Amino acid sequence: MVELTPRKKLILKAIIESHVQDGEPVGSKHLSQHPGLSCSSATIRNEMAELEAMGLLEQPHTSAGRVPTELGYRYYVDSLLENYSTAAAEIQQMSANLRLKLGELDGILAEASRMAAALTNYPCITVKAKPALVSVAKFDGIYVDEGKFLLIMIFVSGAVCTKTIETVPEFSPQDLVTILHALNELLIGKSANEINLPLIVKLENRAGKHSALMRQLMTIIYDTMQEQGRSDLRVEGVTRLLQYPEYEDIDELRNMIALFEDKQELLAAIADGTATHDESDGVQVLIGSENSVKVMNNSTLIYRPVKRGDKVIGAIGVVGPRRMDYAKVISTIDRLTRGIDSLLSGEQPLPLPSSDEDSDT
Amino acid sequence: MVELTPRKKLILKAIIESHVQDGEPVGSKHLSQHPGLSCSSATIRNEMAELEAMGLLEQPHTSAGRVPTELGYRYYVDSLLENYSTAAAEIQQMSANLRLKLGELDGILAEASRMAAALTNYPCITVKAKPALVSVAKFDGIYVDEGKFLLIMIFVSGAVCTKTIETVPEFSPQDLVTILHALNELLIGKSANEINLPLIVKLENRAGKHSALMRQLMTIIYDTMQEQGRSDLRVEGVTRLLQYPEYEDIDELRNMIALFEDKQELLAAIADGTATHDESDGVQVLIGSENSVKVMNNSTLIYRPVKRGDKVIGAIGVVGPRRMDYAKVISTIDRLTRGIDSLLSGEQPLPLPSSDEDSDT
DNA sequence: TTTAGCACTCAAAGCTAAAGAGTGCTAAAA
DNA sequence: TTTTAGCACTCTTTAGCTTTGAGTGCTAAA
Numbered sequence: 001m002v003e004l005t006p007r008k009k010l011i012l013k014a015i016i017e018s019h020v021q022d023g024e025p026v027g028s029k030h031l032s033q034h035p036g037l038s039c040s041s042a043t044i045r046n047e048m049a050e051l052e053a054m055g056l057l058e059q060p061h062t063s064a065g066r067v068p069t070e071l072g073y074r075y076y077v078d079s080l081l082e083n084y085s086t087a088a089a090e091i092q093q094m095s096a097n098l099r100l101k102l103g104e105l106d107g108i109l110a111e112a113s114r115m116a117a118a119l120t121n122y123p124c125i126t127v128k129a130k131p132a133l134v135s136v137a138k139f140d141g142i143y144v145d146e147g148k149f150l151l152i153m154i155f156v157s158g159a160v161c162t163k164t165i166e167t168v169p170e171f172s173p174q175d176l177v178t179i180l181h182a183l184n185e186l187l188i189g190k191s192a193n194e195i196n197l198p199l200i201v202k203l204e205n206r207a208g209k210h211s212a213l214m215r216q217l218m219t220i221i222y223d224t225m226q227e228q229g230r231s232d233l234r235v236e237g238v239t240r241l242l243q244y245p246e247y248e249d250i251d252e253l254r255n256m257i258a259l260f261e262d263k264q265e266l267l268a269a270i271a272d273g274t275a276t277h278d279e280s281d282g283v284q285v286l287i288g289s290e291n292s293v294k295v296m297n298n299s300t301l302i303y304r305p306v307k308r309g310d311k312v313i314g315a316i317g318v319v320g321p322r323r324m325d326y327a328k329v330i331s332t333i334d335r336l337t338r339g340i341d342s343l344l345s346g347e348q349p350l351p352l353p354s355s356d357e358d359s360d361t
Numbered sequence: 362m363v364e365l366t367p368r369k370k371l372i373l374k375a376i377i378e379s380h381v382q383d384g385e386p387v388g389s390k391h392l393s394q395h396p397g398l399s400c401s402s403a404t405i406r407n408e409m410a411e412l413e414a415m416g417l418l419e420q421p422h423t424s425a426g427r428v429p430t431e432l433g434y435r436y437y438v439d440s441l442l443e444n445y446s447t448a449a450a451e452i453q454q455m456s457a458n459l460r461l462k463l464g465e466l467d468g469i470l471a472e473a474s475r476m477a478a479a480l481t482n483y484p485c486i487t488v489k490a491k492p493a494l495v496s497v498a499k500f501d502g503i504y505v506d507e508g509k510f511l512l513i514m515i516f517v518s519g520a521v522c523t524k525t526i527e528t529v530p531e532f533s534p535q536d537l538v539t540i541l542h543a544l545n546e547l548l549i550g551k552s553a554n555e556i557n558l559p560l561i562v563k564l565e566n567r568a569g570k571h572s573a574l575m576r577q578l579m580t581i582i583y584d585t586m587q588e589q590g591r592s593d594l595r596v597e598g599v600t601r602l603l604q605y606p607e608y609e610d611i612d613e614l615r616n617m618i619a620l621f622e623d624k625q626e627l628l629a630a631i632a633d634g635t636a637t638h639d640e641s642d643g644v645q646v647l648i649g650s651e652n653s654v655k656v657m658n659n660s661t662l663i664y665r666p667v668k669r670g671d672k673v674i675g676a677i678g679v680v681g682p683r684r685m686d687y688a689k690v691i692s693t694i695d696r697l698t699r700g701i702d703s704l705l706s707g708e709q710p711l712p713l714p715s716s717d718e719d720s721d722t
Numbered sequence: 723t724t725t726a727g728c729a730c731t732c733a734a735a736g737c738t739a740a741a742g743a744g745t746g747c748t749a750a751a752a
Numbered sequence: 753t754t755t756t757a758g759c760a761c762t763c764t765t766t767a768g769c770t771t772t773g774a775g776t777g778c779t780a781a782a
Contacts, residue, residue, distance in 0.1 A: 025776055040725050047775070063732045063775050104525050140503050144515055150523070156507055162511070162523045164465055215548060239618045242611065250609055257600045388744055401756050406745070424763045538745050 004051075007288045009080060010036060011047050012056060016068045016076050020323050023245050025065035028212060038236050070288040070322065073300075077285050077326050098343065105159065105313065108343070109306075110234070112316055112336055117330045119239035122320035123260070125303070129230035129314050131157050133193050136221075139183040143173040151217065153224060156189075161224050175210055179217070181205035192225040233267055235260040246298065246321035255295045256319075270303060270315055283334050288322050300324050304337040308344040316340075370441060371397060372408050373417060377429045377437050381684050384606050386426030412450065415427075431649040431683065434661075436648050438687050459704065466520065466674065469704075470667075471595070473677055473697055478598035480693045483681035484621070486664070488631060490675050491592035492518050496552050497582075500544040504534040512578065514585060517550075522585050528574045537573055540578070543567035553586040593627055598620040607682035616656045617680075630654050631664060631676055644695050649683050661685050665698040669705040677701075 004012065014034045015026045028041040028048060037044065048066050051057045056072040059065070068076065098111050109126040117124040133156070140152040147169040153161045187195070200218055207214035238260055247253040252259055259265060269291040283304040289297050302324075303317020316337050318329050365373070375395045376387045389402040389409060409427050412418045417433035420426070429437065458636065459472050470487040478485040494517070501513040508530040514522045543564055548556070562578055568575035599621055608614040622624060630652040644665040650658050663685075664678020677698050679690050 025775090029775075041725095041775095042725050042777095043723085046724090049777075059776085061732060062777095063728090063773085065775065112643075142501050142503070142513055144521060145519065148519075150513060150521055152503055152511060152523075158506065158509075160505060160511055160525050161525075162513075162521075164521050239622075242615055242618065248611055250603065250611070254603050257603065386744090390744080402744095402754050404754085407755085410746080420745085422763060423746095423761090424742090426744065535776095 007039075008047055008051060011044060011067075012051060012076065013073065013080050015048075015057065015066055016072065016080075019067060020325055023323055025060055025067045030065070037207050044063075059319075068323075070290070073287045073326070074290075077287070077330075078086050081327055081330070098340070108340060109314060110236075111317070112340060113234065113236040116316060116318060116332060116336055117240065119336075120320075120325075120329050121240055121243070121311065122318045122324070122329065123238050123240050124236045125260075125266065125317050125319060126234050126236070127267065127303075127315040127317075128232040129312055131229060131313075132194075133191060134225050134229040135189050136187060136225070138188065139180050141176050141180050143176050146330065149172045149176050151220070155228060157228075159228060161228070163220055163224065165213075165217065165220070166353060167210070167216075170208065171213070179207055179210065179214065182214075183217075187221070192222055192229065195222055233263045241320075244321050246323065252298070256299070259293065259295045265293050265295075269296070269301060270317070283330050283337075284317075285326070285330065287345035298322055302326075302329050302333055304333050306344070307341050313344075368398075368400075369408055369412060371410050372405060373412060373429075373433065373437065374441050376409075376418065376427055377433065377441075380428060381686055384684055386428045387700075388426035391426070429684075431651070434648045434683060434687070435651075438691075440686055442691070445632060459701070469701060470675060470677070471597075473701060474595065474597040476675070477677060477679060477697055478601065478691060480688075480697075481679050481681075481690050482601055482604065483679045483685070483690065484599045484601050485597045486621075486626065486627065486680060487595050488592040488628060488676040488678075489599070490673055492674075494552060495586050495590040496550050497548060497586070498550075499516070499539050500536050500548065502541050504537050508532045510537050512581070514582065517601075518591060520589060522589070523599055524581055525583065526574075526578070526581070528571070528577075532571065532574070540568055540571065540575065543575075544578075544582075548582070553583055553590065556583055592628065594624045602681075605682050607684065613659070617660070620654065620656045626654050626656075630657070644691050644698075645678075646687070646691065659683055661687075663690050663694055665694050667698050667705075668702050674705075 011031065014031060014037065018024075018026045018030070028044040031037065031044050032039065048057060051067065051072075052059070055069055056075055057066040058069050060067060061339045098108060098115075105128065109128060112228045113126045131250040133157050136153050137156045140154065142150040142152070144150055144164070147167050149165055149167075149171075151163045151165050153163075155161070186199060186203055186206075190199075195218065200215070203218065204211040204214045239258060241247045241253060241256060247256065269286070271293055283302060286296075286298065286301045291301055296319075298321065299319055300322050301317060301319050303315050305312045306314045306316060316333060318333060320329070372392065374457050375392060376397065379385075379387045379391070379395075390399065393400065393402040412433075413420070413427065416430060418427040418437055419430050421617040422584060459469060459473065459476070470489060474485045474487045496517050497514050498517045499515040501512070503511040505511055505525070508528050510526055510528075512522075512524045512526050516522070525685065534581075547560060547564055547567075551560075556579065561576070564579065565572040565575045587666060599618060602608045602614060602617060608617065630647070633653055644663060647657075647662040649661065652662055657680075659682065660680060661683050662678060662680050664676050666673045667675045667677060677694065679694060681690070
């Protein structure tokens, strides 16, 4: 993209910011009152015509003002948008909640999702990456009550899962020890699809009179392992879309929601974006058709991977209309995910880089 | 409500069922073709006029067909609706999932909610009642890894909660034993608001060099107890409302969603309904203004309490337009909640009463 | 290079007329 | 006494038409 003259930059920026605020096309007269632009509407019309010729603006129809194109937004995000900063206080306050959830990735992602949605006022999506390999490092158990115990699975990934199991009252603490012994001896290090019939039979034999319980446990363990191994995508706060006139058309809304429910496509879009766009470390901004999903041609997806050490273990992002408050969203996602990165790496305080004057909420 | 003549009953039923299906007002001509009604449209017009005089029907405007009033639906549900029955197979199949979640009330409700929403195609709400008293019966723990352990809280209600705690690597299994000892000695049987400063100080002293950890644990334990003690309302599948033309008006939809997000009002409505309506054991049907929430004047709320033994521990319900497939929804909620009742009481198989010819889906 | 002026375009809003669905009433038929 | 056919009437919906006004592009002068 060629350099623009300073005035063109100013005009483009003003148009985008005005449009982001009220969603209306921006006319030359309105723009001529912008402080910092001391020229007549006619001059601005000329400039706008040129910006349109470059593909940065467009008109919904001849007698309307200008609206940024996808390319316009892209230029804005890449070249015109500096020093975004969020209300650091908000994040800091909420990060306390995050730290409480430490140790459970699911919990962290869920909490972060809620935070991101609340801060940006757009629906938030979280992705949990598929772990390379799922197997249990250790089984443990706690006898709770007559015939009721807690099965604890500690995975090699460090994740911990617990399931409450209810069985017959005759089931004794000693029986639990026996069963845990068997599980630890035969299932450690096995992946879900290595659990085959001979293995199950062997385990049932070890369980003696509680072989029925053992079979039930196998189902539960198998399901839990499957669940651990699945990549997972969640959407939080879909209903926030209702606020934006872009989705007042009920069909647009329905399409979007169908997309959220399908999940596969969204996952693909994110994988896509991560692969193709610049350094896959920073915040990714996919505007309109830049992401491959047709339904999202009028929407923007902004997200950033979450890492533990240097391994990507998920992503957190936000979906909204193309007309989006990019500064705010990018900054929020950036802070939030960086905060999680460092939490996960064990650094204690959530870092709040640089000095912060709050942006508007 | 006075008895209607058989023909009037037939007409009312036909009108409601036709209207439920397509949402359009029903005209006399259309109705005269109904098999079972062998009279002219003029006769039907006379009957309809009388039904309207009784307050069972109304006209959106002079030149439109008739639409059931709230009272009309009420009469239909009370007097005209017999032998509803669901696709039993569907429920049976899904009940397997339910049984897997046994032991965690939250899990059961969540699963049931998903089932109800899927079966009826309306948003489903679940309520967890506020338990009379929350206190921990026993603390337990499992040392997972260097400085990482699982804290297990067994509540007197039988609920079990686990939290993964990450602390300093120096933290040894022996330290865990010490801490559990202290917790069990000082916190058993205490309710959340009995945890005061002297108690905390005592606990921190017991923790020795890990007093910071102990303080962190107190926060977590306190929060968990609070959470256990809260009554809780969740809504699943809000977006299903989009299917129904009643909510095509975006404001109607917004109001509804705001209602779901507020929760207090909905809780009140349910408490209300349980208190005022017939035997509080069966399925409750609150049509339009019968529930006190103004926003729901055009909607219906159908729910039934869930019990363990004879104690109400929650409720599961469905929200949709007044024009609702009452037969199907009532039957689904009834089966589902009865199934859960008996699961919770420890009876093994999910009972599927009576012979079932499937109704349409 | 900038600006004022002016003719032109086109969506949005309002207005009118025609179409159509459904009713209530009356009078005749069963 | 009940049912039915006929008819005038009401009122929404739809389509087409006009008006309004915002915003533009172009031209010519500053």
